[in-house]
Amino acid sequence: MRRNKSQQRGIVVVAICxxxxxxxxxxxxxxxxNRLMAAQTALRGDAEAVALAAVLELDGxxxxxxxxxxxxxxxxxxxxxxxxxxxxxxxxGSSPAGPxxxxxxxxxxxxxxxxxxxxxxxxxxxxxxVSEKTLxxxxxxxxxxxxxxxxxxxLLPFAIGPEGQLLDGMTTAAQPQATRLTILNGLxxxxxxxxxxxxxxxxxxxxxxxxxxxxxSDKDPVSATYAEYSRNGLGNGRRLVLLPVVDDTRRVTxxxxxxxxxxxxxxxxxxxxxxxxxxxxxxxxxxxxRTEVIR
Amino acid sequence: xxxxxxxxxxxIEFAVGLAILTPVFIGGxxxxxxxxxxxxxxxxxxxxxxAAAALPYDSANETPTHEFKRFAEDAVLGSAIPGLRREHIRxxxxxxxxRPSEVEVRVSGFQVRVPGGAITLxxxxxxxxxxxxxxxxxxx
Numbered sequence: 001m002r003r004n005k006s007q008q009r010g011i012v013v014v015a016i017c018x019x020x021x022x023x024x025x026x027x028x029x030x031x032x033x034n035r036l037m038a039a040q041t042a043l044r045g046d047a048e049a050v051a052l053a054a055v056l057e058l059d060g061x062x063x064x065x066x067x068x069x070x071x072x073x074x075x076x077x078x079x080x081x082x083x084x085x086x087x088x089x090x091x092x093g094s095s096p097a098g099p100x101x102x103x104x105x106x107x108x109x110x111x112x113x114x115x116x117x118x119x120x121x122x123x124x125x126x127x128x129x130v131s132e133k134t135l136x137x138x139x140x141x142x143x144x145x146x147x148x149x150x151x152x153x154x155l156l157p158f159a160i161g162p163e164g165q166l167l168d169g170m171t172t173a174a175q176p177q178a179t180r181l182t183i184l185n186g187l188x189x190x191x192x193x194x195x196x197x198x199x200x201x202x203x204x205x206x207x208x209x210x211x212x213x214x215x216x217s218d219k220d221p222v223s224a225t226y227a228e229y230s231r232n233g234l235g236n237g238r239r240l241v242l243l244p245v246v247d248d249t250r251r252v253t254x255x256x257x258x259x260x261x262x263x264x265x266x267x268x269x270x271x272x273x274x275x276x277x278x279x280x281x282x283x284x285x286x287x288x289x290r291t292e293v294i295r
Numbered sequence: 296x297x298x299x300x301x302x303x304x305x306x307i308e309f310a311v312g313l314a315i316l317t318p319v320f321i322g323g324x325x326x327x328x329x330x331x332x333x334x335x336x337x338x339x340x341x342x343x344x345x346a347a348a349a350l351p352y353d354s355a356n357e358t359p360t361h362e363f364k365r366f367a368e369d370a371v372l373g374s375a376i377p378g379l380r381r382e383h384i385r386x387x388x389x390x391x392x393x394r395p396s397e398v399e400v401r402v403s404g405f406q407v408r409v410p411g412g413a414i415t416l417x418x419x420x421x422x423x424x425x426x427x428x429x430x431x432x433x434x435x
Contacts, residue, residue: 012308020317031298038337045341045422049397052348075397079423125415127316140352153351154429185353185431219393236393276349277427279394290349291427 006230021075026110030124036135039121043086044139048293050088051143052077054113055291056275058092058145060283063230064090065107073113086119096144096294099142111283112294142292145275148288151242151255152278158180159197160245166266167246169199170207179203182270183210191244196251208265215239215262226259226271230280237279240271242288255288257281322410329409333374333420336402340375340384341422343400346370347386352395353431357388367400379405385418388426389418395426 004182053075057068072090080086094109104110122133127133157174161167174182182188185202191197215221220235229235239260244252257274261267273282276287282289347367354360359367368398372379383405389397401421406413 012312014303016315018310019312020319023316023323025318027326030327031330034334039332041334049423049425050425056425056427060395075425154431186351186429238394276429277395277425279392291343291425 008231019162025125032123032125035124036121036137039119039137040139042136043117043119044141046076046086047088047115047139047141048077049079050090050117051113051141052165052291052293054090054115055111055143055145056278057280058107058113058274058283059111059216059230059278059280060108060272061172061230062107064280064283065104066112068092068113072113086117089118090115096142096146109283110190112142114140114142116140143291143293145282145284145289147275147284148255148276148290150190151244151288154185154189154242155187155191155255156241156243157187158243159241159252160243160252160268160270162245162247164270166243166268167199169198169202171200171244174203176203176206179206180213182213183207186242191252193252193254196249197246197281198261199250204265211260211266212262214241215260221262224261226269226281229259235279240279240281241268242273243268255285256286266278306397312321325408329407329414332407333416335374335376336379336405336416337422339371339376339379339426340400340402340420342373342374343367343384343386344398344422344424347400348398348426351427351431352426354388355356357358359386363388367398371400389423395430397423397425399423401426411421 033037039098054068054072055070058064069090076088089102091102091114093100093112093114094103094111096112100114117139119137122134123132133283157170157172159167170179172182172187218235220229220232223229223232234278240254241258241260243254243258245254247253255274257271258268259271261269271281273284273287273289275282277291312323316368347363350366352363354363364386368381370382371384372381383402385401385403387399388395390400399421401418402416405416405419408414
């Protein structure tokens with residue numbers, strides 16, 4: 001009996017040690033798993049940003065495809081500083097559903113990008129439990145140019161007629177100072193296809209001066225055509241405006257991007273679809289578009 | 296020969312065990328809480344950056360207007376993280392080629408409680424999103 005009691009001495013210390021070891025191991029597992037999840041989230045965030053940056057450059061031209069590659073690489077490099085083990089591959093497609101091509105034969109239909117990012121995650125506390133020192137982390141994300149049904153911002157307060165000419169009159173009532181601000185900021189109300197836009201009296205002088213002001217605020221205020229503007233690559237997109245196209249009853253039939261022409265009164269060249277946030281046209285030939293991550 | 300009195304030793308052992316394990320357990324819980332808070336912050340700043348990137352931008356330079364900042368801050372604060380206030384959120388716009396190209400949202404000056412004190416998050420977590428909204432011209 002005495003021997004049994006003496007054997008029991010120290011059992012609490014052993015129990016405490018075991019408990020401590022289990023708690024520390026549990027904590028270590030939790031820490032590593034959380035770090036792993038955080039690394040996956042960060043990688044997915046980086047991949048999404050790269051995909052969006054690439055898609056913003058796609059305008060249906062080989063140059064746009066090349067710009068998409070360059071901007072994607074720049075975005076990746078800037079945001080994964082120090083993470084030398086991270087890499088990504090990029091593929092392009094004509095729709096968010098694919099198919100995807102790393103080196104597409106043509107660029108005219110490309111409006112989506114898929115990014116597959118790879119990284120390796122260094123285990124810390126779990127290293128003592130599992131044989132691997134690192135684990136692979138992957139993230140796949142897609143982004144695409146998607147149509148905007150209802151234009152909420154950035155619409156110029158003028159309309160393009162059925163013959164392609166800029167119609168006289170504003171699409172909103174405004175006083176001279178408000179006219180200027182409406183041209184610079186866009187219509188203060190949303191517009192969608194099918195809406196009928198009223199015609200309000202023009203403020204010819206204010207309109208002309210403000211449109212020229214808009215042109216001057218572009219980094220390329222001189223190119224006379226969109227082909228020249230796009231080839232120079234200097235513009236910041238201020239002259240590239242979104243306008244509604246209306247029929248004889250002033251009902252909106254479609255939206256499109258137009259380049260304001262310098263030196264002329266209310267002259268604009270139709271260039272294709274409008275892509276918000278881009279200094280170039282969208283891949284599509286008509287409509288208002290935005291860039292979105294496809295989940 | 297007298298035997299050593301053992302009565303009460305189990306209580307002492309229990310007390311010692313409790314004194315060691317309790318701080319470890321509470322420390323583990325605090326650490327977990329800090330981790331969850333940081334993770335929620337990361338999600339919140341990502342949400343703020345993505346939301347702000349689609350907004351009209353009405354500043355001529357990298358300093359956003361009050362309204363733009365407020366919208367991004369509201370998107371971050373929507374996550375309802377205890378202790379996170381507007382002044383902890385930094386919003387900036389990166390320009391490239393003379394136009395807005397990337398929104399960055401970060402947390403600064405926010406304290407997270409950790410075992411044995413608190414750490415101040417300075418510039419982290421951060422999130423960015425390529426700008427894809429309408430750049431209005433009135434500020435120029």
